[in-house]
Amino acid sequence: MKTRGALLWEPGTRSGWSVEEIELDPPKEHEALIKLAASGVCHSDDHLDTGDIPLPWAPVLGGHEGAGVVEEIGPGVTAVKPGDHVVLSFLPSCGRCRMCVKGRSNMCELGAGVLAGVAPDGTHRVHAQGRGVGCMSYLGTFAPYVVAPLDAVIPIPEDMPLDKAALIGCGVPTGWGSAVYAAEIDLGDTVVVVGTGGVGMNAVQGARHKGARNVVAVDPAPFKREKAVEFGATHVAKDFEEAGQVVEGLTNGQGADRVIITAGVVTGDLMNPAQEMTRRGGTMVLTGAAPVLQRDVPFDLFTFAMSGKRLQGSLYGTTTSRTDVPLLADLYQRGELKLDELITRTYSLDDINQAFRDMHDGKNVRGVIIYD
Ligand SMILES: NC(=O)c1ccc[n+]([C@@H]2O[C@H](COP(=O)([O-])OP(=O)(O)OC[C@H]3O[C@@H](n4cnc5c(N)ncnc54)[C@H](O)[C@@H]3O)[C@@H](O)[C@H]2O)c1
Ligand SMILES: [Zn+2]
Ligand SMILES: [Zn+2]
Structure with missing residues (x-):
């Protein structure tokens, strides 16, 4: 499908984000297409632009703090179904590697590859101007749709507001x-x-x-x-x-x-x-x-x-996302965790560079991009 996303073509040069047309492949096995409601603007994406986190590849689709609704599932997927509400974890956990099995899912082997610039199977899901695009944290939430590995897709209750839930993808648990x-x-x-x-x-x-x-x-x-x-x-x-x-x-x-x-x-x-x-x-x-x-x-x-x-x-705050993401959503719903107050300003995707400027100017606890 065609959609739009915020890319860095020259990471590390402080060029800012270019919002342009991107092409998204359909989800493969063990993947789902998520229609995002919102994406947080985390400082970690800014490190890609400033070069504090240098990337040896480009272009990159930014964003790793999102939540939305499952739109489509890949072949054989049973863990989620269209219509499910989910948070995307910026670190996937496979549930099978040694550290996952030991309950240290933030140390999952898959997580070590989130900056590799390709999906876990070594290919691209996103393309722009005829080139393969690497996605921040295997996600790329600076676009209204994300093809995500199921290891990063965590169901949450339907009555949990998705714009608040997005922040449980990174900043809150961290x-x-x-x-x-x-x-x-x-x-x-x-x-x-x-x-x-x-x-x-x-x-x-x-x-x-x-x-x-x-x-x-x-x-x-x-x-x-x-x-x-x-x-x-x-x-x-x-x-x-x-x-x-x-x-x-x-x-x-x-x-x-x-x-x-x-x-x-x-x-x-x-x-x-x-x-x-x-x-x-x-x-x-x-x-x-x-x-x-x-x-x-x-x-x-x-x-x-x-x-x-x-x-x-x-x-990731040493959290175990499969249990801590739903726990944090539940704490919010019980009134024991503040999320509304974290969202200082909301932006459209086109205003993403303004969101980063506001972050640098100390104006936002969190800026959040809202999709329709
Ligand atoms: N370890 C992880 O898993 C993980 C996950 C997410 C983010 N991060 C990192 O955490 C950091 C914070 O991210 P964020 O999104 O909250 O950024 P942010 O820009 O929202 O907040 C950073 C805050 O630090 C303050 N600050 C800057 N210099 C300071 C200093 N010398 N003393 C005290 N305060 C200072 C700023 O005023 C700002 O309020 C970033 O480096 C980000 O990449 C790490
Ligand atoms: Zn983050
Ligand atoms: Zn693992």
């Missing part, structure tokens, strides 16, 4: 899980979240779910600090220096139990200030993406070892 699972927060902890955008705001919510006593939101953007309080932050700070003072006061100089780093671009110089804010035996969680080629991190290794701190990487 942030929430970084607090709830990766940080292993204990009741009464003091938790710092560094960078409260679309991901970090959900780490704030997650920290409150786990019973953190103090949640300190650190963000240079005043709007984000204001919103963080709405999401459960007990304190806010504009930078590490201010946060350090707040934490010192809250913990009698001991330091924060958990520090979760969800800044838009994680540079090496953020790591030691984060460590300095972490108490002896405390945990730092790194969720935000650093430029892929970055290697230099000034870090006080002596103190790190001798004070028994832990640095935990977090992909």
Whole structure:
């Protein structure tokens, strides 16, 4: 079928997204065609444009945070049927590889290939100007239709609003899980979240779910600090220096139990200030993406070892999407998880470059593209 999508022809050059005609193949075995209701605008797509995540191939159809309705299924598909409402997980999980079987589906072998530029079978589903197009996360939600591998298609109840559900494809579980699972927060902890955008705001919510006593939101953007309080932050700070003072006061100089780093671009110089804010035996969680080629991190290794701190990487918040996506939808429907408040502005696909500008200007917790 013919539709339109937002492409980068020269990733890494800050050229912005080109919205143009694309051709979508029908779903093959183990795939479904999804008609999207909405796509979140996550910072990870921007890394493709800036080159922080360099791609050795092009063009790329962006977008990896979507939800919609199954329109058509591939041959032999029984797991979903047309009309089913689904969230697309930005990391697929096959359910059969070693890490999937061990309950660590965010470490699925399939997930390791989401930036390979081809579908799991090595071919393209999307074509433009006569060329094969690679899709972000095997998806490409910057188009109203997506041919998705079933391993990324997760059914949700029909009464779950799809524009909110889209955010459960990436930002919500990534942030929430970084607090709830990766940080292993204990009741009464003091938790710092560094960078409260679309991901970090959900780490704030997650920290409150786990019973953190103090949640300190650190963000240079005043709007984000204001919103963080709405999401459960007990304190806010504009930078590490201010946060350090707040934490010192809250913990009698001991330091924060958990520090979760969800800044838009994680540079090496953020790591030691984060460590300095972490108490002896405390945990730092790194969720935000650093430029892929970055290697230099000034870090006080002596103190790190001798004070028994832990640095935990977090992909998809260490969530298990098959169970956590429906759980998060359910928490929303019970009024225990805020999703409406995450959506600051909505856009048409044609306004996608404006959505990224607004993200950079600190205007959105999440910008969301709405399809008809
Ligand atoms: N690990 C994963 O699985 C995963 C998944 C999704 C996104 N990400 C990454 O998480 C990061 C956040 O994504 P997002 O969509 O929330 O981005 P965003 O742009 O919505 O939010 C980033 C926030 O960080 C703030 N910030 C920037 N520099 C800061 C600093 N030095 N100190 C404190 N705050 C700072 C910004 O003001 C902004 O509010 C990105 O790097 C993204 O690629 C990782
Ligand atoms: Zn994302
Ligand atoms: Zn797997």
